[in-house]
């Protein structure tokens with residue numbers, strides 16, 4: 274794997290066209306130029322593209338990440354991993370199982386969401402490259418998000434897994450990102466902190 278996963282989790286931007294008021298290609302270009310360290314293509318939910326339109330957008334976003342040498346991770350959609358030559362896939366507890374994904378993609382980055390101790394207990398943590406912990410704060414971006422769990426969830430995970438790459442997600446802003454890192458996360462992941470800002474460069478800098 275050409276990436277240092279902990280370093281690449283530092284400023285992990287997630288986006289689909291449904292999150293953008295502007296052209297998503299321009300939004301991602303601005304974000305990578307400003308210094309994001311990883312990108313997740315999450316074309317999902319109300320207003321999102323499907324079929325060929327989703328694929329075409331994915332190709333453009335993938336090319337941007339390649340040009341800037343940052344990992345391009347696909348959300349949920351296993352069929353896109355090979356088609357877009359993605360660096361990895363992120364799945365949640367109700368998506369395709371990590372065991373199956375690890376068999377399919379022995380050398381790709383696999384990320385898994387965990388929101389509480391019972392999810393940790395039933396997850397093959399040893400098979401994943403990183404975990405997405407959250408929602409840490411309340412979010413309006415994901416309509417079916419679980420309740421916010423708070424920054425202590427990061428501390429709990431860090432105590433249980435001293436070396437596991439951990440990224441916080443959910444309601445992360447320029448104001449609260451530092452509190453997530455101070456509890457032991459390797460990085461922060463965010464959607465609206467970038468897609469809803471007037472100044473992407475400044476938002477990435479502050480994050």
Ligand SMILES: Cc1ncc(COP(=O)(O)OP(=O)(O)O)c(N)n1
Nearest residue numbers: 349363364365366386405406442462
């Ligand atoms: C980095 C990161 N962490 C968590 C999630 C959420 O994944 P999931 O629970 O599968 O929800 P959806 O994003 O699929 O709606 C994530 N995408 N990325």
Ligand SMILES: Cc1ncsc1CCOP(=O)(O)O
Nearest residue numbers: 412414415443444463464465
């Ligand atoms: C995909 C996802 N998973 C948990 S919260 C969330 C949405 C994060 O969006 P935002 O950074 O705008 O709160």
Ligand SMILES: [Mg+2]
Nearest residue numbers: 349364365368
């Ligand atoms: Mg999912």
